[in-house]
Amino acid sequence: LNFLFIFFYFFYLFFCLCELMSSFLLFLYSFFLFVYFEVVSLQIPSNTPNFVIFFADDVGYGDFGFTGHPTILTPNIDYLAAQGTRFTQLYTSAPVCSPSRAGLLTGRLPIRSGIYTSHNSYPYDQFRVFYPFSTGSLPPSEITLPQLLKEHGYSTAMMGKWHLGHYNNSLPLHRGFDEWFGIPYSHDEGCPPGYQMPCETSQHIYTPTPLYDGDTIIQQPVNLDTLIQRMTDRAISFINESSLDGKPFFLYVAYPEAHVPLFASSAFLGQSLRGLYGDAMSEMDNSVGTIYSYLVQSGLLSSTYVFFSSDNGPWTSMGIDGGSAGLFRGQKGETWEGGMRVPGILVGPSVSPFGIVTDIASQMDVFVTFLDLAGISLPTDRPIDGVSWTNVLFQSGRIPRHCYFLYRDSLLMAARCGAYKAHYITQCGYCENPPVSHSPPILYNIQVDPSESFPLNTTEPQYQTILHIIDEAVHEHQSGMEAGISQLDSYDLKVEPCCDLADRCVCGPW
Ligand SMILES: *[C@@H]1O[C@H](CO)[C@@H](O)[C@H](O)[C@H]1NC(C)=O
Numbered sequence: 001l002n003f004l005f006i007f008f009y010f011f012y013l014f015f016c017l018c019e020l021m022s023s024f025l026l027f028l029y030s031f032f033l034f035v036y037f038e039v040v041s042l043q044i045p046s047n048t049p050n051f052v053i054f055f056a057d058d059v060g061y062g063d064f065g066f067t068g069h070p071t072i073l074t075p076n077i078d079y080l081a082a083q084g085t086r087f088t089q090l091y092t093s094a095p096v097c098s099p100s101r102a103g104l105l106t107g108r109l110p111i112r113s114g115i116y117t118s119h120n121s122y123p124y125d126q127f128r129v130f131y132p133f134s135t136g137s138l139p140p141s142e143i144t145l146p147q148l149l150k151e152h153g154y155s156t157a158m159m160g161k162w163h164l165g166h167y168n169n170s171l172p173l174h175r176g177f178d179e180w181f182g183i184p185y186s187h188d189e190g191c192p193p194g195y196q197m198p199c200e201t202s203q204h205i206y207t208p209t210p211l212y213d214g215d216t217i218i219q220q221p222v223n224l225d226t227l228i229q230r231m232t233d234r235a236i237s238f239i240n241e242s243s244l245d246g247k248p249f250f251l252y253v254a255y256p257e258a259h260v261p262l263f264a265s266s267a268f269l270g271q272s273l274r275g276l277y278g279d280a281m282s283e284m285d286n287s288v289g290t291i292y293s294y295l296v297q298s299g300l301l302s303s304t305y306v307f308f309s310s311d312n313g314p315w316t317s318m319g320i321d322g323g324s325a326g327l328f329r330g331q332k333g334e335t336w337e338g339g340m341r342v343p344g345i346l347v348g349p350s351v352s353p354f355g356i357v358t359d360i361a362s363q364m365d366v367f368v369t370f371l372d373l374a375g376i377s378l379p380t381d382r383p384i385d386g387v388s389w390t391n392v393l394f395q396s397g398r399i400p401r402h403c404y405f406l407y408r409d410s411l412l413m414a415a416r417c418g419a420y421k422a423h424y425i426t427q428c429g430y431c432e433n434p435p436v437s438h439s440p441p442i443l444y445n446i447q448v449d450p451s452e453s454f455p456l457n458t459t460e461p462q463y464q465t466i467l468h469i470i471d472e473a474v475h476e477h478q479s480g481m482e483a484g485i486s487q488l489d490s491y492d493l494k495v496e497p498c499c500d501l502a503d504r505c506v507c508g509p510w
């Protein structure tokens with residue numbers, strides 16, 4: 001077309017010069033000009049797909065219908081799994097909430113952004129996430145996925161749990177989101193009434209969990225009975241408004257399910273065979289289905305990529321209220337597979353339905369993959385730990401990664417290269433025992449032995465060779481690692497969110 005355009009242009013000029021301009025040629029010229037610009041403008045939407053991330057909280061690999069749970073019913077998420085490609089060896093960037101979310105939104109290991117505590121002994125090692133009295137945050141120098149998309153014309157919104165700091169202008173509106181409706185941290189870090197979290201015990205020093213709209217607390221404590229419905233409605237209005245504005249959008253829905261204390265609204269309460277955990281899962285599943293159906297109905301699905309995952313493994317030390325890691329060992333807070341291996345589904349234009357990817361994948365890859373799909377270049381001034389999935393999704397290639405490094409806070413605990421995983425340090429997630437170093441490391445073939453039940457005999461030459469390869473990779477990785485300043489080591493009780501100090505931080509309506 002470029003060629004034709006230029007050809008007719010000169011043709012037209014030639015006739016002009018010869019004073020033989022005919023209305024027919026003028027018509028042809030305008031016609032090709034029109035077609036040319038029409039084609040150019042039609043190319044824009046295909047370069048600017050929409051993105052949706054559904055992120056569950058503390059939900060285990062084994063807690064879904066599609067991963068084999070017998071009594072938790074997740075028909076909508078199972079449907080997503082069937083419509084798209086599943087990632088069976090997907091890792092989170094950290095086994096607890098705050099650093100995991102930092103990895104997802106920045107494409108970088110949380111050690112780089114400082115989302116770790118420098119304490120690794122009990123009880124201070126429990127401050128591995130942001131608390132109501134934390135003064136740190138995801139540093140403003142980090143580049144987030146919504147921030148980059150917004151710079152390229154996207155509308156960006158978040159619904160649900162942030163957990164990357166709240167003090168000193170660090171809520172989502174200051175990290176790339178146009179809109180945010182949700183809670184700043186986990187709802188157990190507060191005292192919503194009726195959920196076995198009393199507001200006024202001697203140990204309990206948290207203010208009630210607030211609900212924010214943007215930078216403003218609109219309710220404290222948050223009404224959990226209506227929270228999911230309101231998040232769902234807001235997500236749908238956001239999609240509607242963005243498409244009416246003709247803008248591509250990025251929507252991040254970070255559910256509080258199924259973090260303890262468990263809750264479900266009256267429509268779901270008592271409905272599941274798996275008790276309150278199953279009720280909470282059904283409510284989340286219903287919300288995912290409602291938002292997904294809206295994308296289908298409004299014709300946006302053909303230009304939208306949808307990613308579903310959970311922030312980390314299940315909190316099984318919560319007993320009956322904790323989820324299931326399926327056949328994986330360990331739980332939230334640990335670098336055993338049960339803490340780090342998470343469910344992963346990607347649905348979108350040209351992504352194979354019923355697809356399965358078994359390559360080593362990471363939630364940090366979502367940052368790189370989405371930018372790649374949007375045609376936006378990656379930041380070049382900093383290391384990015386994610387890699388793009390486009391090879392494996394569209395070209396039957398592989399995910400370009402050989403090794404993956406598993407951290408707890410700033411400690412590199414384990415490394416996986418190919419099928420093998422070496423544990424250099426292990427530590428239980430929620431207990432008083434200090435970290436235990438292993439020399440030589442404990443080695444498993446994770447593909448043959450996903451449950452980490454049969455340690456390999458590292459005196460055998462073949463495994464010594466493998467350990468040597470993993471050691472070298474760890475050494476290379478660590479020699480280039482620059483840790484950010486810890487954001488989880490500083491506290492001040494005065495920074496707890498409070499809508500009205502005079503009224504004990506309680507504000508309606510509910
Ligand atoms: C607020 O954040 C900025 C940017 O990170 C930092 O320079 C400043 O010291 C912080 N202020 C306080 C009071 O923590």
Ligand SMILES: *[C@@H]1O[C@H](CO)[C@@H](O)[C@H](O)[C@H]1NC(C)=O
Binds near residue numbers: 298
């Ligand atoms: C989007 O919002 C407009 C205006 O609020 C409304 O009239 C329309 O029905 C909505 N569209 C859909 C598909 O819900």
